[in-house]
Every structure is written in structure tokens, then in C-alpha cells.
Amino acid sequence: MQKEIELFKDGLKKEKLKITSQRLKILEAFLKTERHMSCDDLYRAIRRGNPEIGYATVYRTLKLIQKAGLAREVDLGDRVSRLEHEYGHKHHDHLICLKCGRFFEVFDPEIEQLQERLALKYKFNAVKHKMDIFGYCRKCKS
Amino acid sequence: MQKEIELFKDGLKKEKLKITSQRLKILEAFLKTERHMSCDDLYRAIRRGNPEIGYATVYRTLKLIQKAGLAREVDLGDRVSRLEHEYGHKHHDHLICLKCGRFFEVFDPEIEQLQERLALKYKFNAVKHKMDIFGYCRKCKS
DNA sequence: ATGAAATTGAAAACCATTTTCAATTATACT
DNA sequence: AGTATAATTGAAAATGGTTTTCAATTTCAT
Incomplete structure (x- = not known):
């Protein structure tokens, strides 16, 4: 998981974006589960330990995680965006x-x-x- | 196109649904184009000749057309439902x-x-x- | 024809996603 | 360490496609 966190930070630096505690917490929450999570799923999971993190921040950070190559979108046919791990996970x-x-x-x-x-x-x-x-x-x- | 119209009417009868002029006009509009149409696309096309047909009716009828096996949903990655002809069109x-x-x-x-x-x-x-x-x-x- | 049940259109509700904005925070540079 | 600058945040509102509600209208079996 350390490797992923580094990749994420690199991605942020490359875009001149800032490394914030919210972003790191959201990344950790995403990395912690192997399930396919919607933004809402993740928001609820994060809120338990960090009620101060807002929905929009989760949403925005998920985009950044995707851009860093750590997550890819899964489309199960409903109209909800879900993410799965990309780093270290082969295409399937x-x-x-x-x-x-x-x-x-x-x-x-x-x-x-x-x-x-x-x-x-x-x-x-x-x-x-x-x-x-x-x-x-x-x-x-x- | 006559065959498709019959199939649609059969589908309606089987579900004890009614054959209305709106439904037939919407089906015709759908059959007339070979493009992949969103509900909104079709609504706009239909409105030109039939300004009295409402959006909700187009929407609902498209579901019926799908159920009758005449259309299938295409997902181009945006979050918009588009339909393509199914009857007489091989899978691709x-x-x-x-x-x-x-x-x-x-x-x-x-x-x-x-x-x-x-x-x-x-x-x-x-x-x-x-x-x-x-x-x-x-x-x-x- | 008649009545029960389905349908309609307009408007509102829904719901995931995205934007706005004022207050806060991270970072680069003294 | 202090400061200026630019990015970030959370709450709330906006967006946009989809879906429901409801009273008025229409279909269709009898």
C-alpha cells in the first residue's frame, strides 16, 4: 500500500496539486477494500472515522486516484460509477x-x-x- | 417496418397494455433512424411533427420497445441511455x-x-x- | 354505449454527479 | 519562521438524465 500512496503523491505533485490529509485518508479507505466501491459507498465508509470529510471532496479525490492510475471505473449497467483497484491488478x-x-x-x-x-x-x-x-x-x- | 410494428403490438397485447397513437408514432420515429438515439434525441425528433407528445411518454414507450425485443441499449461510456435497433440486426x-x-x-x-x-x-x-x-x-x- | 383500467402530459421528484463560493490550508519563497 | 499565492475544502446549490405523481383523457372488453 505504501507504493500506491507514493504513486498518488507523485501524481499530485506532477499536477502541482497539494497533498492534504483528506486526500490521503480517502486514498487509504479506497485501498483498504477489495470491493468495487461507488463514491457513495466510500463516503459512508470514510464518514465513520472522519465525519468532517465532505462528499464533494471524496468525489473529487476519486477522480484524482483514477488519474494517478490507481483505480479504474467499472460499469455494472446501473448508472453508478464504481471503482476497482488498478495498480497491481491485471486487466480482467x-x-x-x-x-x-x-x-x-x-x-x-x-x-x-x-x-x-x-x-x-x-x-x-x-x-x-x-x-x-x-x-x-x-x-x-x- | 411492418413486421416490427406487429411485434410491438403483440408485445403490448401480451401485457394487456393499450395500443395508442402516441406509442405507434414513437415506435415509427425510432424505426425510421438507424442512428443510436437517446430518449432526448427521439423526443426532439418527434416533437417536430407531434408537439403534443410529452417527454415522459417517449421515455416510457422506449422501455416498452425494448421489452418487445425491438431495441437494445448501447452504453457509450457517458451516462446516457441510447437505443439501437435489435430486430433484424445481428449482435455486434x-x-x-x-x-x-x-x-x-x-x-x-x-x-x-x-x-x-x-x-x-x-x-x-x-x-x-x-x-x-x-x-x-x-x-x-x- | 359503458365502465374499469390503462395512458397521457406537465410538473415535480429523484439521484448521481458536478459546480459554486467563501473560508481554510499547503507550499514556495523570502 | 513568516508571508504571499494558489489550491482545497465542505456545504449547499446546480445540473441533467431518468422516473414518478396525479388529474384528466383514452382505450377496449363487454
């Missing part, structure tokens, strides 16, 4: 259960390769991609 | 340009097959999937 796709809402992180190197080939075919300079498979997990299958 | 994925915002519809049968295999491996009952590749199109490449 999601299997999302339409009934219980749980999701599973998966990775298939062959698919990744074919995706690159597909982009190449269309002379498209791919930066990132999202693949989500929706359906019913083992437990929720009828 | 998107290449989305981060600079100009244009998108290209693509299809790769090998990827589709691997996706199914992936779901199978996790004993996941896949219903649908979304794959979007973000990057820079031929014209916007630096």
Missing part, C-alpha cells in the same frame, strides 16, 4: 449475475489477443476495452 | 473513438465463441454480453 473482464448482482472477474488471453486483432483490422488504435457478460451465476441458475 | 460490438466520439459496429465470430466457452468454464448461464473497445479511430490517430 466481468461475469455479472442478473439475479443476485454478484460479479466474477475473469480473464482469457485468447480473447484479449483476438480483440487486438480486431482493432488492427479496423486500423483502430485501441487504448482499453470493456467486456461484460451478463447472465445467471451457478447459484442463481433456475 | 463497438469500437468507440475517444476523440471524435464516432463508433463502429464490428463482429468477430471467434470472439463470440470464446466468450461462450468462458461462460461455460465458470458454469455461468450467459444471456448477453457487451464488448466495447475504446481508442482512436483511423482519422483521429495522432
